[in-house]
Amino acid sequence: MPTSGHRHIRTFLGAAIALTVIACAPRVETRGNLPDSELIAEISPGKVSKDEVVEILGAPSTVAMFDTEVWYYISERTETTAFFKPELTDRQVLVIRFDDKGIVSTVQTIGKEAGKEVDPVERETPSAGHEMGFIEQVFGNFGRFNREK
Numbered sequence: 001m002p003t004s005g006h007r008h009i010r011t012f013l014g015a016a017i018a019l020t021v022i023a024c025a026p027r028v029e030t031r032g033n034l035p036d037s038e039l040i041a042e043i044s045p046g047k048v049s050k051d052e053v054v055e056i057l058g059a060p061s062t063v064a065m066f067d068t069e070v071w072y073y074i075s076e077r078t079e080t081t082a083f084f085k086p087e088l089t090d091r092q093v094l095v096i097r098f099d100d101k102g103i104v105s106t107v108q109t110i111g112k113e114a115g116k117e118v119d120p121v122e123r124e125t126p127s128a129g130h131e132m133g134f135i136e137q138v139f140g141n142f143g144r145f146n147r148e149k
Contacts, residue, residue, distance in 0.1 A: 027081075043096065057094075073094040090111075
């Protein structure tokens with residue numbers, strides 16, 4: 001028959017194992033606004049206006065910068081395990097284009113596979129005023145010393 005001390009050790013070990021398993025389970029996060037496929041099916045090209053799109057799908061995630069007749073509904077799902085970098089598992093972009101009368105002309109869904117990895121450039125633009133010349137370094141500390149009184 002186990003003693004009280006053995007029971008406490010078993011309880012502690014069980015809790016430690018449970019916490020380890022929970023910590024290793026991936027955390028799934030969904031960001032953005034991608035409406036249900038049933039709602040998307042209600043958007044018929046040539047029949048639905050901008051106002052009706054807003055009523056059905058809500059406001060878009062963004063509007064094209066140079067063409068306000070293109071709306072984007074963007075959503076992505078990531079999984080993070082413990083302390084590792086999040087992994088992108090799914091990305092969907094719904095693109096709705098309107099004609100010059102504000103009526104839907106095309107509806108298109110773009111998936112994760114259409115995306116491209118972009119490597120940021122590590123260069124820095126030098127700015128004037130942050131580098132000290134030789135004379136500034138030699139004479140820069142004159143008058144900065146405290147004199148004893």
